[in-house]
Amino acid sequence: MTVAAGIGYALIALGPSLxxxxxxxxxxxxxxxxxxSSTLLWLISLIVLSGIWRAFLPLKSTTWWPFALLIISSVGxxxxxxxxxxxxxxxxxxxxxxxxxxxxxxxLFLTDKMQIALAGGLGHGVAHAVFxxxxxxxxxxxxxxxxxxxxxxxxxxxxxAIIALAFVTIHTFSMVIAxxxxxxxxxxxxxxxxxxxxxAGMVVKSAFARCFCLLSQKFSLLxxxxxxxxxxxxxxxxxxxxxxxxxxxxxxACSF
Amino acid sequence: MESSIxxxxxxxxxxxxxxxxxxxxxxxxxxYSLSPSEQSLSGASDPFRTAANLVYLERPDDSxxxxxEGAVLNALVFVxxxxxxxxxxVLLYYYNFxxxxxxxxxxxxxxxxxxxxxxxxLSIIQQFSIPVDAFTCFVLLFNFTIVGVLSLFSxxxxxxxxxxxxxxxxxxxxxxxxxxxxxxxWALLLALALYDLFAVLAPGGPLxxxxxxxxxxxxxxxxxxxxxxxTVSENERNRRSGLRFLLGGVSDSGSVExxxxxxxxxxxxENHGNPEYSAVNVGTFGNEMHERSSDEVERLPLVGHxxxxxSSSGSSSDRSTSVNRENEIVxxxxxxxxxxxxxxxxxxxxxxxxxxxxxxxxxxxxxxLGDFIFYSVLVGRAAMYDLMTVYACYLAIISGLGCTxxxxxxxxxxxxxxxxxxTLGVLFYFLTRLLMEPFVVGTTTNLLMF
Numbered sequence: 251m252t253v254a255a256g257i258g259y260a261l262i263a264l265g266p267s268l269x270x271x272x273x274x275x276x277x278x279x280x281x282x283x284x285x286x287s288s289t290l291l292w293l294i295s296l297i298v299l300s301g302i303w304r305a306f307l308p309l310k311s312t313t314w315w316p317f318a319l320l321i322i323s324s325v326g327x328x329x330x331x332x333x334x335x336x337x338x339x340x341x342x343x344x345x346x347x348x349x350x351x352x353x354x355x356x357x358l359f360l361t362d363k364m365q366i367a368l369a370g371g372l373g374h375g376v377a378h379a380v381f382x383x384x385x386x387x388x389x390x391x392x393x394x395x396x397x398x399x400x401x402x403x404x405x406x407x408x409x410x411a412i413i414a415l416a417f418v419t420i421h422t423f424s425m426v427i428a429x430x431x432x433x434x435x436x437x438x439x440x441x442x443x444x445x446x447x448x449x450a451g452m453v454v455k456s457a458f459a460r461c462f463c464l465l466s467q468k469f470s471l472l473x474x475x476x477x478x479x480x481x482x483x484x485x486x487x488x489x490x491x492x493x494x495x496x497x498x499x500x501x502x503a504c505s506f
Numbered sequence: 507m508e509s510s511i512x513x514x515x516x517x518x519x520x521x522x523x524x525x526x527x528x529x530x531x532x533x534x535x536x537x538y539s540l541s542p543s544e545q546s547l548s549g550a551s552d553p554f555r556t557a558a559n560l561v562y563l564e565r566p567d568d569s570x571x572x573x574x575e576g577a578v579l580n581a582l583v584f585v586x587x588x589x590x591x592x593x594x595x596v597l598l599y600y601y602n603f604x605x606x607x608x609x610x611x612x613x614x615x616x617x618x619x620x621x622x623x624x625x626x627x628l629s630i631i632q633q634f635s636i637p638v639d640a641f642t643c644f645v646l647l648f649n650f651t652i653v654g655v656l657s658l659f660s661x662x663x664x665x666x667x668x669x670x671x672x673x674x675x676x677x678x679x680x681x682x683x684x685x686x687x688x689x690x691x692w693a694l695l696l697a698l699a700l701y702d703l704f705a706v707l708a709p710g711g712p713l714x715x716x717x718x719x720x721x722x723x724x725x726x727x728x729x730x731x732x733x734x735x736x737t738v739s740e741n742e743r744n745r746r747s748g749l750r751f752l753l754g755g756v757s758d759s760g761s762v763e764x765x766x767x768x769x770x771x772x773x774x775x776e777n778h779g780n781p782e783y784s785a786v787n788v789g790t791f792g793n794e795m796h797e798r799s800s801d802e803v804e805r806l807p808l809v810g811h812x813x814x815x816x817s818s819s820g821s822s823s824d825r826s827t828s829v830n831r832e833n834e835i836v837x838x839x840x841x842x843x844x845x846x847x848x849x850x851x852x853x854x855x856x857x858x859x860x861x862x863x864x865x866x867x868x869x870x871x872x873x874x875l876g877d878f879i880f881y882s883v884l885v886g887r888a889a890m891y892d893l894m895t896v897y898a899c900y901l902a903i904i905s906g907l908g909c910t911x912x913x914x915x916x917x918x919x920x921x922x923x924x925x926x927x928x929t930l931g932v933l934f935y936f937l938t939r940l941l942m943e944p945f946v947v948g949t950t951t952n953l954l955m956f
Contacts, residue, residue: 300945385894
């Protein structure tokens with residue numbers, strides 16, 4: 251539905267990540283490189299998954315379990331990749347600390363480590379938004395719109411944009427939580443992240459939920475996630491308040 | 507609060523990746539906005555014959571094997587043509603026809619910006635119905651072209667303008683190349699990646715010969731190259747005398763070194779990797795990609811220490827240094843030491859001035875314009891299929907470029923920038939198109955997202 255609507259959908263999906271990028275990540279070149287490499291990693295994981303599942307597509311099944319299997323295998327693979335990412339990050343941290351010692355600068359601060367985790371998570375989130383939402387938006391720039399059978403109340407583009415927004419947030423913050431959990435050996439945090447990812451994926455799949463119900467469930471998940479993040483990190487009070495209020499609004503708006 | 511190393515690591519890599527990304531983005535936008543009009547022009551009629559189309563003109567109704575054979579033949583002929591022209595270039599350079607080469611490059615830039623750029627502007631004006639009259643258009647185009655030609659090899663032009671014109675030329679040429687038919691484009695890209703590998707690395711390769719000739723004469727290559735470092739351009743003579751002064755200056759006093767460092771950092775550059783490129787050297791530099799080799803630097807102990815203090819992330823030096831504390835103290839100082847020292851004697855001031863000049867004029871990473879063009883051609887061709895392939899190819903090319911830059915900092919000689927990126931790009935394009943797209947579209951339309 252026209253260029254304006256197309257740009258609107260793109261901004262719904264990517265707006266917060268764009269502002270996060272401009273405010274935090276664009277200032278430090280290393281973080282930009284981290285975003286790019288984590289996006290690449292996510293893309294490779296998606297290609298491998300699609301390679302595995304290609305033989306079984308298209309899934310024209312009325313039962314729910316092939317879809318569940320798809321989601322579980324995909325989420326499992328991506329969580330495994332997160333552990334791999336963590337191992338690579340540990341080695342990188344050692345290299346960076348050695349370099350800092352050589353150059354006479356202080357070692358990586360906690361905020362630095364969290365920023366790297368944030369950049370990694372943002373890379374995953376942006377990759378999700380681009381591949382699951384933006385790449386399908388090209389018809390939205392034209393004169394018509396598209397509805398899917400599962401949710402005939404809203405245009406498909408709007409649904410995918412909002413879900414992509416939710417997933418961007420989930421990916422970004424779950425990387426921070428996961429890295430924190432791995433660093434401190436906090437098993438609750440370590441298991442919390444894959445569980446949230448899995449639940450988010452399954453919730454979206456649920457064929458029996460109304461559209462808005464679906465979305466509100468997503469956002470309440472996000473609220474819980476955000477509270478965990480707040481507990482672990484030291485966000486400035488203004489940022490925390492803004493994000494929390496925004497999440498609340500979205501949640502209530504979708505669940506009326 | 508002390509600044510952490512995270513502030514400055516990796517800025518050279520970003521300095522090269524940003525123009526490449528910008529070029530690719532603009533080519534994709536051009537392809538998307540202009541493609542309907544181009545299809546209507548050349549769809550049913552004969553495709554025009556170009557250097558890349560000499561042997562085989564692709565038509566949509568040919569069989570796959572015919573297209574494949576034709577594309578491979580086209581690519582082969584094109585690569586042979588390019589090789590002949592490059593050998594001619596080496597020959598002319600060997601016999602010192604440098605002025606002729608420079609003027610030829612200026613003429614070709616004029617041609618590219620004027621005619622090919624002009625036709626793109628005309629199609630944009632047509633597509634978006636921009637109300638502008640012919641005379642204004644001509645005057646603007648003329649100005650644009652002339653400033654572009656002037657910015658190529660002359661001094662005194664701001665580096666940002668030169669970089670912008672390089673990117674413009676890359677965009678224009680890449681947009682022209684996307685007019686080629688599909689199979690020919692892919693065959694051409696792969697053939698050029700192979701050719702680049704041989705031309706730069708194999709012992710008889712023309713580009714390797716060119717690089718060695720240029721470095722043995724300590725001259726700038728008369729070619730279109732993108733420089734990724736903001737420098738004030740000076741002419742060669744000044745630089746060479748500055749270098750000699752640097753050699754002389756080091757033996758006089760180490761404080762001259764430190765002065766310049768403080769001045770350099772007081773310029774406000776966050777990147778502490780600068781002085782690494784202030785190498786005292788006649789090292790190799792090539793038109794594909796290079797950075798200053800700092801082998802000679804290690805022989806001069808003071809300069810070596812300096813270099814140690816500010817090695818960038820890609821540096822492979824393992825020397826431990828004890829001079830870091832000194833250098834750090836110097837960095838925090840203002841420009842006053844420079845002022846004091848310069849008042850004390852003409853000799854020192856001259857040395858510091860030329861040092862300053864030589865430091866400021868030193869070049870960072872350079873990337874040949876052909877690399878810009880063929881990256882953008884790949885992404886433009888991916889854009890003609892789908893946005894998903896665009897993003898996948900973009901990531902593949904950027905990661906290939908990152909790998910090449912890391913290799914460059916390890917090997918410290920001219921390296922071909924095309925092979926890794928193009929191979930990864932082509933691989934990701936076909937994987938995305940064949941495997942990923944049905945998967946993602948299928949899951950998304952069923953509202954299954956993860």
